[in-house]
Amino acid sequence: MALLEIKDLHVRVEDNEILHGLSLTVNEGEVHAIMGPNGSGKSTLSHVIAGKPDYEVTGGQILFNGEDLLAMQPDERAAKGVFLAFQYPVEIPGVATMTFLRTALNAQRKARGESELLTPAFLKKAYEVAARLNVPRDMLKRGVNVGFSGGEKKRNEILQMALFEPSLCILDEMDSGLDIDALRVAADGVNALRSPDRAMVVITHYQRLLNYVVPDFVHVMSKGRVVKSGGKELALELEASGYTQFEDAA
Amino acid sequence: MPAVQETVERVRRIDVDQYRYGFETLIESDKAPKGLSEDTVAFISAKKSEPAWMLEWRLEAYRRWLTMTEPKWARVNYPKIDYQDLYYYSAPKPKKQVTSLDEIDPEILKTYEKLGIPLREAEVLEGVVRKDGEDAPVERRIAVDAVFDSVSVATTFKEELKKAGVIFMPISEAIREHPELVKKYLGSVVPTSDNFFATLNSAVFSDGSFVYVPPGVRCPMELSTYFRINERNTGQFERTLIIADKGSYVSYLEGCTAPQRDENQLHAAVVELVALDDAEIKYSTVQNWYPGNSEGLGGIYNFVTKRGDCRGKNSKISWTQVETGSAITWKYPSCILRGDNSRGEFYSIAISNGFQQVDSGTKMLHLGKNTTSRIISKGIAAGRSQNTYRGLVTAHRKATGARNFTACDSLLIGDKCGAHTVPYVEAKNSSALFEHEATTSKISEDVLFYCTQRGLSQEEAVGLVVNGFVKDVLQQLPMEFAVEAQKLISISLEGSVG
Ligand SMILES: Nc1ncnc2c1ncn2[C@@H]1O[C@H](COP(=O)(O)OP(=O)(O)OP(=O)(O)O)[C@@H](O)[C@H]1O
Numbered sequence A: 001m002a003l004l005e006i007k008d009l010h011v012r013v014e015d016n017e018i019l020h021g022l023s024l025t026v027n028e029g030e031v032h033a034i035m036g037p038n039g040s041g042k043s044t045l046s047h048v049i050a051g052k053p054d055y056e057v058t059g060g061q062i063l064f065n066g067e068d069l070l071a072m073q074p075d076e077r078a079a080k081g082v083f084l085a086f087q088y089p090v091e092i093p094g095v096a097t098m099t100f101l102r103t104a105l106n107a108q109r110k111a112r113g114e115s116e117l118l119t120p121a122f123l124k125k126a127y128e129v130a131a132r133l134n135v136p137r138d139m140l141k142r143g144v145n146v147g148f149s150g151g152e153k154k155r156n157e158i159l160q161m162a163l164f165e166p167s168l169c170i171l172d173e174m175d176s177g178l179d180i181d182a183l184r185v186a187a188d189g190v191n192a193l194r195s196p197d198r199a200m201v202v203i204t205h206y207q208r209l210l211n212y213v214v215p216d217f218v219h220v221m222s223k224g225r226v227v228k229s230g231g232k233e234l235a236l237e238l239e240a241s242g243y244t245q246f247e248d249a250a
Numbered sequence B: 001m002p003a004v005q006e007t008v009e010r011v012r013r014i015d016v017d018q019y020r021y022g023f024e025t026l027i028e029s030d031k032a033p034k035g036l037s038e039d040t041v042a043f044i045s046a047k048k049s050e051p052a053w054m055l056e057w058r059l060e061a062y063r064r065w066l067t068m069t070e071p072k073w074a075r076v077n078y079p080k081i082d083y084q085d086l087y088y089y090s091a092p093k094p095k096k097q098v099t100s101l102d103e104i105d106p107e108i109l110k111t112y113e114k115l116g117i118p119l120r121e122a123e124v125l126e127g128v129v130r131k132d133g134e135d136a137p138v139e140r141r142i143a144v145d146a147v148f149d150s151v152s153v154a155t156t157f158k159e160e161l162k163k164a165g166v167i168f169m170p171i172s173e174a175i176r177e178h179p180e181l182v183k184k185y186l187g188s189v190v191p192t193s194d195n196f197f198a199t200l201n202s203a204v205f206s207d208g209s210f211v212y213v214p215p216g217v218r219c220p221m222e223l224s225t226y227f228r229i230n231e232r233n234t235g236q237f238e239r240t241l242i243i244a245d246k247g248s249y250v251s252y253l254e255g256c257t258a259p260q261r262d263e264n265q266l267h268a269a270v271v272e273l274v275a276l277d278d279a280e281i282k283y284s285t286v287q288n289w290y291p292g293n294s295e296g297l298g299g300i301y302n303f304v305t306k307r308g309d310c311r312g313k314n315s316k317i318s319w320t321q322v323e324t325g326s327a328i329t330w331k332y333p334s335c336i337l338r339g340d341n342s343r344g345e346f347y348s349i350a351i352s353n354g355f356q357q358v359d360s361g362t363k364m365l366h367l368g369k370n371t372t373s374r375i376i377s378k379g380i381a382a383g384r385s386q387n388t389y390r391g392l393v394t395a396h397r398k399a400t401g402a403r404n405f406t407a408c409d410s411l412l413i414g415d416k417c418g419a420h421t422v423p424y425v426e427a428k429n430s431s432a433l434f435e436h437e438a439t440t441s442k443i444s445e446d447v448l449f450y451c452t453q454r455g456l457s458q459e460e461a462v463g464l465v466v467n468g469f470v471k472d473v474l475q476q477l478p479m480e481f482a483v484e485a486q487k488l489i490s491i492s493l494e495g496s497v498g
């Protein structure tokens, strides 16, 4: 059984159909890259998988470990192992990052029937992950993403991913806003999470990221559909020729 | 009941003059007759065995009240109150006895659980009396007032306070035992003629706290109604007077996070604070009176007058309030900054949900030189509620160098509620510096989605975001109280998002 199976997905936002019959299958252990022009629906896809309200699914289905993902609330999906690293992470003033991480992790554990992580155990784990990702402890004391630079926000997303250990990681443009060194650290963090029982969907505009996080498959999205799929060499091809060749195909 | 009727008749016949000589009455009735009259006032005064001067004081207030009209300027709507159709006094009586928590409303128990109040304490709070043979100490029966602990703990505290010279007792006792202090300060901050509700309170107040901290003494513990025994059903017309003498410090906690019900719909409390030279009073409130049902029926009308007088130089009064309950809240804890260099602070969290209406804020009256004040108000409106911040900051001609900083933030949850900010500023001298910031925002769908994507339920997400929003104010609360208040905030917003 595939970890994630999307079949003929149609999605509307405020009367506009944005995804027009998208299909994608992701198995455990695989890394898929999704590329495509601005506005082709990549973030929309990631939001629908994660369960963002305001999207109307008018057709098709999404199965996660064989279960109907669309029937679940966003928090149930999170507890089952769906993680989305946002293209634009939000700020939550007044809520210390540490508090947020602990509350979220324990909410997930509770939903799975696991025991709550007590503060000392949690701190140990959080500091360990933070050290691995070069995230200074100071940042964990600040309000969630408040006043963080673009790069720091992205690093905070990777940090959460490493802490929650999800089975499906969707990374929406994790490379945007990162300098070259930060990109390498973040990519190392992502690579460290690659495992036979975890899959990743990496949304990006640039081949550069895929030099660090090498995908098993590359998909091209255009106008709300996957118009071409291939191996990692497809990304190189795109880098050379751009998306114009797919505009008509879509 | 004929006995009651007879008592009522007797009270009616009593000539008020008799009270002048400390007339001691043997009125057995538990309830004053319905309605408000000089007889009712006399009845209450007699019930409390008050000296004649106190009765006179009450009667003067009552006569004044007859000439006054209910204020209408607040942004609250409620049916007309028939003041002759109310009871103004009912004797403290134990809660209805129940023998197990099974008899308590499951909704209330759920709230205890969410607040993290252990069931053992919930039993105490709800006045559960164990049957014979069950292992519960006998004093539990009367410990209902000492909310978080038993009588013995409260007694230990009393000893310690006595050593420090701090007077902390029901105001009814203080009227008898410390008449010189009460006479000097009662009504000196909120005069009997102040406003309709305060004047009503002056005529009929039932009980409340009295605190006196002698010069130079730092009160050795937080004073709290939790630890005051012998106080039942004083919620309706509570009267509190706190005096911090020169160079002293006291922190006072009022209310509790546990849900509070009361058969009396109308509440009109008065709190007066007096800080002399170099003294500091910190007054914290958590108000969680019954807000009414989901259709907006029932619920307490809370018309409160709270005022602090920074009478001495370098004195400081700080109000912190967490208001989550009541159908109607009309409340403006204020500071008169009379002493030079005195400082007033107001930190407020006001949450309204369902059909609640809140009109709350503060007044900072700068009279002395170089006086400073700070106002941080966080209003959260959800459901179909209306939440108004109303504030007044003034500087007198002589208040040179007066400074105020005001920040009013409102957060809206959903689109059927309203948040309003009504700030008044008057500076009568050019050296006053008043700053005002105000924001109104809606709880963002993107933020809620971010939180739920990380595993929080919708309600947990709202609770977390709101707690972040009010953090600056929560930090002003004493530690243990802050933790409870944080949970209370999440609970009061339940059902506020679809
Ligand atoms: N709430 C909305 N209302 C109307 N249109 C929307 C809404 N949200 C997204 N869209 C539209 O859907 C389309 C797909 O947007 P989406 O953000 O998924 O693109 P993307 O592939 O992630 O683009 P980018 O590479 O720029 O991040 C765009 O045309 C966008 O304007």
Ligand SMILES: [Mg+2]
Pocket (backbone or CB within 6 Å): A042, A043, A044, A087, A172
């Ligand atoms: Mg996008």
